[in-house]
Amino acid sequence: MPVCKSCQEEWTWGETMKKSFTLAAGITCPHCEKKQYLTASSRKKSSLSIFLIPFVMLISLLFDNSSPLFLFFLIGTGALVMSVQPFIMELSNEEEPLW
Numbered sequence: 001m002p003v004c005k006s007c008q009e010e011w012t013w014g015e016t017m018k019k020s021f022t023l024a025a026g027i028t029c030p031h032c033e034k035k036q037y038l039t040a041s042s043r044k045k046s047s048l049s050i051f052l053i054p055f056v057m058l059i060s061l062l063f064d065n066s067s068p069l070f071l072f073f074l075i076g077t078g079a080l081v082m083s084v085q086p087f088i089m090e091l092s093n094e095e096e097p098l099w
């Protein structure tokens with residue numbers, strides 16, 4: 001789970017999920033209210049994991065995708081990718097450029 005670089009408190013899975021859905025650039029720490037940013041490396045890892053969703057979609061097109069199982073599988077992959085985000089997240093006090 002991500003640890004706040006300002007107060008060193010670990011965020012819970014639920015807090016992280018709730019915070020990561022906000023569209024603001026910074027994420028406010030639930031403990032010290034300081035703004036935290038995702039590190040460049042964790043943003044890269046996160047976008048790589050999200051890339052799994054279209055990849056699974058593509059694979060399912062190669063097979064018989066009329067089966068409701070594929071839809072189930074797709075939703076399952078999406079939910080899995082979303083739920084691992086807090087494990088990938090690393091926080092920083094400053095916004096890092098991606099490159």
Ligand SMILES: [Zn+2]
Pocket residue numbers: 004005006007008009029030031032033034
């Ligand atoms: Zn904090």
